[in-house]
Amino acid sequence: MKFFVFGAYLFKDLFFDRGRSLLTTISLTAVIVSYLAASAISEVFLEFGSQPQTSSPNLLIMSDFAMEPMLSQLDDSTLQAAAGIVRQKFGPDSVRSAFPAIYRSMEINDRTMRVLAIPRENLMRAYRLILLEGDWPASDEQVVVTQEGMHVNGWKIGDRILIRGSNLLITGRVQDEEGTSVIWITYSGGQKLFNAQSDFQIGVLEIDGSLDLPTVQATLEQDPHFPNGYAVYLNQQLYERYTDLIRDLINVASIIAALALAVVIFGTFNAASLTMAERKRDIAILQTIGFGSRTIRLFLLGRTLLQTLVAFFLAWVVMAIIVKNSLKFPMVFYIKTANLSLSPETLFLGLLLTMLSASLGVWLTTHTQSSLSLADQLRE
Amino acid sequence: MSINPPECLIQARGVKKHYRRGKVQVEALRGVDLDVPWGAFVVIVGPSGGGKTTLLHLLGGIDRPSAGKIRVNGQALETASESDLTRFRRDHIGFVFQFYNLLPSLNALDNVLLPLLAKGWSWKKASQCGQAFLERVGLQARWQHMPGELSGGEQQRVAIARALVGEPVVILADEPTGDLDSAISGEIIQLMVHLNQELGTTFIVATHNQTVCQYATRTYEMRDGLLYPGLEAA
Numbered sequence: 001m002k003f004f005v006f007g008a009y010l011f012k013d014l015f016f017d018r019g020r021s022l023l024t025t026i027s028l029t030a031v032i033v034s035y036l037a038a039s040a041i042s043e044v045f046l047e048f049g050s051q052p053q054t055s056s057p058n059l060l061i062m063s064d065f066a067m068e069p070m071l072s073q074l075d076d077s078t079l080q081a082a083a084g085i086v087r088q089k090f091g092p093d094s095v096r097s098a099f100p101a102i103y104r105s106m107e108i109n110d111r112t113m114r115v116l117a118i119p120r121e122n123l124m125r126a127y128r129l130i131l132l133e134g135d136w137p138a139s140d141e142q143v144v145v146t147q148e149g150m151h152v153n154g155w156k157i158g159d160r161i162l163i164r165g166s167n168l169l170i171t172g173r174v175q176d177e178e179g180t181s182v183i184w185i186t187y188s189g190g191q192k193l194f195n196a197q198s199d200f201q202i203g204v205l206e207i208d209g210s211l212d213l214p215t216v217q218a219t220l221e222q223d224p225h226f227p228n229g230y231a232v233y234l235n236q237q238l239y240e241r242y243t244d245l246i247r248d249l250i251n252v253a254s255i256i257a258a259l260a261l262a263v264v265i266f267g268t269f270n271a272a273s274l275t276m277a278e279r280k281r282d283i284a285i286l287q288t289i290g291f292g293s294r295t296i297r298l299f300l301l302g303r304t305l306l307q308t309l310v311a312f313f314l315a316w317v318v319m320a321i322i323v324k325n326s327l328k329f330p331m332v333f334y335i336k337t338a339n340l341s342l343s344p345e346t347l348f349l350g351l352l353l354t355m356l357s358a359s360l361g362v363w364l365t366t367h368t369q370s371s372l373s374l375a376d377q378l379r380e
Numbered sequence: 381m382s383i384n385p386p387e388c389l390i391q392a393r394g395v396k397k398h399y400r401r402g403k404v405q406v407e408a409l410r411g412v413d414l415d416v417p418w419g420a421f422v423v424i425v426g427p428s429g430g431g432k433t434t435l436l437h438l439l440g441g442i443d444r445p446s447a448g449k450i451r452v453n454g455q456a457l458e459t460a461s462e463s464d465l466t467r468f469r470r471d472h473i474g475f476v477f478q479f480y481n482l483l484p485s486l487n488a489l490d491n492v493l494l495p496l497l498a499k500g501w502s503w504k505k506a507s508q509c510g511q512a513f514l515e516r517v518g519l520q521a522r523w524q525h526m527p528g529e530l531s532g533g534e535q536q537r538v539a540i541a542r543a544l545v546g547e548p549v550v551i552l553a554d555e556p557t558g559d560l561d562s563a564i565s566g567e568i569i570q571l572m573v574h575l576n577q578e579l580g581t582t583f584i585v586a587t588h589n590q591t592v593c594q595y596a597t598r599t600y601e602m603r604d605g606l607l608y609p610g611l612e613a614a
């Protein structure tokens with residue numbers, strides 16, 4: 001059969017059966033969208049749970065409630081005692097600075113944001129924040145916000161944020177490679193804002209970069225003079241604690257991804273098989289007329305693959321719209337934005353699997369049918 | 381058992397066919413001998429379940445005999461491979477069924493063209509030929525109609541055009557009027573007789589309608605898997 005004639009008959013057949021063809025295409029589209037969506041969510045969580053390096057790796061954090069620093073309560077004497085122990089063991093220059101930090105997680109604009117108050121000079125020096133735009137806070141009523149925080153809230157420099165009745169001015173946008181939403185404020189500003197006098201949530205020891213931080217951490221923890229009930233961890237570990245909390249989500253995401261693969265394989269296979277089952281009589285008639293089983297199989301394969309390709313394209317368009325909208329209205333988990341995206345690998349794998357499953361559906365159905373004699377097929 | 385008369389288009393000797401239906405062994409044909417000369421209009425009558433359809437399936441290469449020999453236009457069917465049988469059906473046989481067996485997704489002309497396209501003809505050439513055969517069966521004006529838009533008689537005419545278009549050596553018609561009223565049945569039989577005489581194509585018609593016998597050059601009766609010769613027309 002000539003290719004042109006083959007194609008013409010294929011389209012005629014699809015058009016004649018347009019109701020069922022449309023239904024099959026829609027169900028295939030739904031299956032493929034499910035796969036793409038589940039894969040995209042899986043990828044988000046996977047990226048979410050990864051462990052980026054902090055830009056300030058030489059900070060040791062102290063708190064008395066390691067799971068949630070917001071519930072911790074320290075005072076300056078404890079912080080200075082810890083700094084003294086380190087200086088005694090590793091030399092007077094081993095601690096560059098020891099400073100307090102007020103730490104809060106707050107609902108702002110219906111999103112959870114972290115508010116951190118530290119002495120102004122340590123924004124730049126100890127925490128090594130990079131100012132992308134604007135200025136550092138010049139007064140207690142001024143703040144800088146991470147680009148993630150600015151993005152999800154739609155804020156810009158010069159906007160004001162109302163927190164606990166205080167109108168705080170955003171003076172700058174800072175980079176945060178962890179992709180978290182954080183409002184940075186000066187320590188004195190934080191004290192006023194949260195009415196904190198002498199206590200704070202975490203103590204920060206800025207350690208000489210030439211020292212091995214885990215050794216310093218272990219030494220401090222094991223020192224008999226170090227006050228009981230306090231936890232010491234690296235700044236990097238603080239971030240890891242959050243990601244640990246959502247690590248289970250990664251497992252869930254992996255299950256979702258596996259389910260998505262199963263859905264796309266069996267869904268496509270099923271749709272192809274059903275279409276073939278409805279065509280049994282037509283196949284028998286074509287064989288009777290003298291079409292070879294290879295030609296018939298190619299015809300049915302072409303028909304199914306065309307439907308699958310259209311469904312895949314539609315699914316891709318639907319997912320592109322979903323992804324675009326998710327960027328406008330981002331999902332925020334805790335203080336981090338989850339941006340949906342479709343990787344080329346996911347798309348390619350999906351396309352490959354749908355095509356393979358559809359082909360398998362056609363092949364198995366026609367193979368099963370060819371095991372029956374043509375006379376039996378006509379009798380059926 | 382000798383197989384020879386060269387003037388015969390179809391020769392069947394000692395053809396048996398049995399198959400299983402569930403746990404039951406069914407003996408559909410119990411030793412059939414048949415000679416069909418070129419250009420004949422053969423009618424096989426008999427009750428349902430007598431083996432008429434099975435015999436046509438065997439003669440048309442749709443099924444294989446359990447025993448015996450079948451030669452159609454010199455080709456041995458009992459030993460032919462699956463692909464040989466497909467080619468055989470394509471090049472030598474035209475089928476007409478009781479329920480027409482047209483593809484519902486194709487219009488009348490497209491259905492008629494199928495045997496030619498299976499042979500690899502170009503669309504243009506096949507289309508011209510198909511139109512000519514639709515004209516022969518009186519449906520030239522309805523070539524664009526879908527099977528669902530045609531009456532039973534018209535659908536059977538399309539099926540006859542499809543069976544004839546590839547210029548087969550024999551048309552095997554299995555109860556071609558079984559689904560039609562008597563007036564339309566008469567028209568269809570007249571059409572087949574006319575085409576047999578005009579084109580010289582051999583027809584084997586299996587039917588339980590005895591009135592068809594009056595047009596036959598040879599009649600047979602099939603009962604309980606055996607074929608009994610009837611009267612030969614002049």
